[in-house]
Amino acid sequence: VTDSGSPTVLRQVFDDLVRFETRLWAEIDAELQSKSGVTLANLNAMLVIDRIPNCRVLDIAEALSITVGGASQAVDRLQASGRCLRKANPEDRRSSVIALTPHGVASLSGALPVFDHELDRWLRRPLDPALLTQFGTALGALRSSGGDAPAAL
Amino acid sequence: VTDSGSPTVLRQVFDDLVRFETRLWAEIDAELQSKSGVTLANLNAMLVIDRIPNCRVLDIAEALSITVGGASQAVDRLQASGRCLRKANPEDRRSSVIALTPHGVASLSGALPVFDHELDRWLRRPLDPALLTQFGTALGALRSSGGDAPAAL
DNA sequence: TAAGATTGAAATGTCAATCTTA
DNA sequence: TAAGATTGACATTTCAATCTTA
Numbered sequence: 640v641t642d643s644g645s646p647t648v649l650r651q652v653f654d655d656l657v658r659f660e661t662r663l664w665a666e667i668d669a670e671l672q673s674k675s676g677v678t679l680a681n682l683n684a685m686l687v688i689d690r691i692p693n694c695r696v697l698d699i700a701e702a703l704s705i706t707v708g709g710a711s712q713a714v715d716r717l718q719a720s721g722r723c724l725r726k727a728n729p730e731d732r733r734s735s736v737i738a739l740t741p742h743g744v745a746s747l748s749g750a751l752p753v754f755d756h757e758l759d760r761w762l763r764r765p766l767d768p769a770l771l772t773q774f775g776t777a778l779g780a781l782r783s784s785g786g787d788a789p790a791a792l
Numbered sequence: 793v794t795d796s797g798s799p800t801v802l803r804q805v806f807d808d809l810v811r812f813e814t815r816l817w818a819e820i821d822a823e824l825q826s827k828s829g830v831t832l833a834n835l836n837a838m839l840v841i842d843r844i845p846n847c848r849v850l851d852i853a854e855a856l857s858i859t860v861g862g863a864s865q866a867v868d869r870l871q872a873s874g875r876c877l878r879k880a881n882p883e884d885r886r887s888s889v890i891a892l893t894p895h896g897v898a899s900l901s902g903a904l905p906v907f908d909h910e911l912d913r914w915l916r917r918p919l920d921p922a923l924l925t926q927f928g929t930a931l932g933a934l935r936s937s938g939g940d941a942p943a944a945l
Numbered sequence: 946t947a948a949g950a951t952t953g954a955a956a957t958g959t960c961a962a963t964c965t966t967a
Numbered sequence: 968t969a970a971g972a973t974t975g976a977c978a979t980t981t982c983a984a985t986c987t988t989a
Contacts, residue, residue: 784918
């Protein structure tokens with residue numbers, strides 16, 4: 640079965656992409672948990688809450704490419720661990736504004752150095768500076784492409 | 793909170809990598825299920841079974857960067873849907889040899905054209921050929937680096 | 946003892962249904 | 968009607984404990 644001629648290259652790229660992302664996530668997550676007590680999923684959500692003013696559940700869902708339901712549950716877990724709060728949103732009573740608690744800010748501050756160290760280890764060190772730049776450029780183009788129609792040329 | 797100077801670039805690369813992989817997986821998975829009735833997770837496992845002679849559960853786990861427990865359950869699901877079988881392994885009675893059934897082979901054959909079409913759409917079309925090559929080179933280097941020690945130079 | 950595999954419990958995500966407010 | 972959010976049912980993965988065979 641398997642092949643039919645040329646798509647081999649793309650399958651290899653897909654495989655490398657998915658497998659590397661899986662391992663990268665697992666390794667960084669393990670390091671974060673052991674050294675700062677925060678999961679990588681928690682850290683990602685907290686970074687969004689910290690970055691977006693008057694952050695809502697929907698903002699987290701969009702920033703993390705997860706569903707609204709998943710984002711709501713992620714906020715539940717952060718809140719249950721005392722790292723964030725839902726506050727009334729004066730501008731739209733359907734939603735809440737999510738804010739980090741002092742404990743959440745402390746968690747974030749403690750986790751970021753570990754996170755940055757791991758990113759350096761797994762992304763910067765293995766690549767030439769030029770290749771890292773190209774890698775980032777390609778990822779940016781891929782992420783913004785949205786699998787558009789031909790568009791070609 | 794947030795930043796401390798330079799790691800911004802790496803955080804952006806990490807974010808683009810994780811978010812793109814998440815969307816890529818979700819989009820291809822949805823297309824595969826609607827057009828061929830196979831999930832992307834199933835397809836990935838079947839590709840490994842098809843490629844590796846006398847494939848065992850452990851081989852699947854390593855090829856897909858998942859745990860052995862997860863691979864065992866993935867084989868359970870494939871087997872429950874009639875796409876693979878566990879056969880006695882004459883060389884080591886602790887393990888089984890996993891083989892595709894005729895239905896599994898048919899599923900794989902039906903899914904591959906859809907898969908390749910989606911890979912073309914999401915990976916090849918958005919990128920210059922040169923950039924795609926660089927992207928593949930970077931991913932290969934990252935995947936084989938294993939977050940090694942300094943090693944430098 | 947260690948290697949390969951299985952299993953059940955817990956974490957995290959999707960999906961669909963529902964509720965409240967624009 | 969539609970938008971934002973929540974909830975419960977379901978799926979998939981990890982982890983730890985366990986079992987069988989090398």
